[in-house]
Amino acid sequence: MKVKLIYNPVSGHGRFKNHLDYIIEKFQEAGLQIEPFRTGKKEELDKMISLMNEKEYSKVLVAGGDGTINQVVNCLLKYNITLPLGIFPVGTANDYAQYFNLPHEIEEIVEILLGDHYTLSDIGLVNERYFINVASLGVLIDISQRTNTELKNSLGVLAYYLNGIGELSKIKPVQIRVNSEMLNYDGEILFMLIMNGKSAGGFNKIAPCASINDGLLDIFIFKKCPIYELAPLLLAVINGEHINNLNVIHFKTKELTVDTKNDVGTDLDGEEGPLFPLKVTVIPKKLKIIT
Template identity: 35%
Template sequence: MRKARIIYNPTSGREIFKKELPTVLERLEIAGYETSAHATTREGDATDAARAAVERKYDLIVVAGGDGTINEVINGIAEQANRPKLGIIPGGTTNDFARALNIPRDIQKAVDIILADQSMFLDIGKVNGHYFMNIAGGGKLTELTYDVPSKLKTMLGHLAYYVKGIEMLPSLKPIQTKIEYDGNVIDEDIMLFLVANTNSVGGFEKLAPDAKLNDGYFDLLILRKTNLADFIRIATLALRGLHLESENIIYVQAKNINVSTDEKMQLNIDGEFGGLLPGEFVNLQQHIELLVSDKLLEKEDY
């Protein structure tokens, strides 16, 4: 009999998954999985639970939570020789990765996708010994995701980020940064850089519009030094996917990226603090097998 392990964050989102866990367990059992569940209790717990699931030879890991929980599970299996399939049940505030995979927030509809058993091998990134499935970056603005208290995110959702963003705007300052990618070099003052695996970043669905999930390339987006008025204008354009028209935006694709700076710059990995730069970003093509929706499979070029 196939075995499935559910790893879930009981505090993600509005804590809805806990109420539906019995139904999810029942549906997986009916589908032929011997199923058990693990509720995370601390930072890094999902990584340990994922490693344990690999050691116990589970065929499927179902991750129920936000991007942070998914990231921890990815880090638990990325270096393993035999990696289980992954299923995603979105339960966080932004759910960028689930959105990129066209997985709905409705828990039972997400389970439908898992039980359909349609999978793809997708890229992940690695930087300074940490793995990420969606986004890594640096610059003051990227600190929003881990500066917002979890209780505020639970109560306000996306609005919590905007509240914190307004608070941070006056402190946004450029940092002299050297970025080397596939033989090219950019060395100038920047506001932020993003290394994206998908098109869904920070609640923006068109920030990296050409991103592919399995092509072996990152989408590198750099916001050059800009004043507050121009920054607000670019952010407004980004909501409609028109920000790439700005001369203050650099947007390229690359397999390997090195970023360094003489100043302190924190590294954001899938919405969580990932240490300090410098960093070398490496794309691991088609490294993780995920259960995905019909909508994703129907897209061209995948």
């Protein structure tokens, strides 16, 4: 049986490739043939997955951060491939992997990925595209997408967001309209997070109440607020105390739509997201994650 290993050579500090020989050895010992694929252009990943014969593989392993997993999952589901998914958390933040408490130590993670213990995971769908951990829109998105992997590696995740937060004062709030069976909102916001997992951008207390397989998304709307309230709000987010903040609206739902007339960026797991209007749903327990 074969195991497809898709690795991003630049994720995190780009050190994953040093472990390839060890990984191949361990899987070979278990009678499994590792078939590596190095990510590069999105079209190449799509083509490789389109040619995969699911029956020849026992699992798909991904080495990278959330952006890499996002791209792989989108391609796998496009071609209806439902193999178990294993993760080497070698990105910068690894928010999705962190949900499952996956270890970073290579020996430990190989042990897990050789095993057959799984946790089912919901995934979100925005228009035609899937997200594994978080969909977001508003000002922070622009900051995160403009920060290249190299800079992220050197600054660290929190640092680059904190760096970016300085830009908040320069950026105008945007008018959005949110409709769902749980809540309707029409007003000015700074940003909005649609969470499947618990953490985003390395902030690990964003959605402590979220569950990855409850069939629901946790929505956080950060409303327009005076500049002097931004620093306390950021502190509250870091400490996971923002849910009761007057500038924050939180609710759970299985679907919503979001629209705006402004020019607002969207983001799926750190990758540039789709255009408005957004129709967001959750597909319960769609992924089988090796844990």
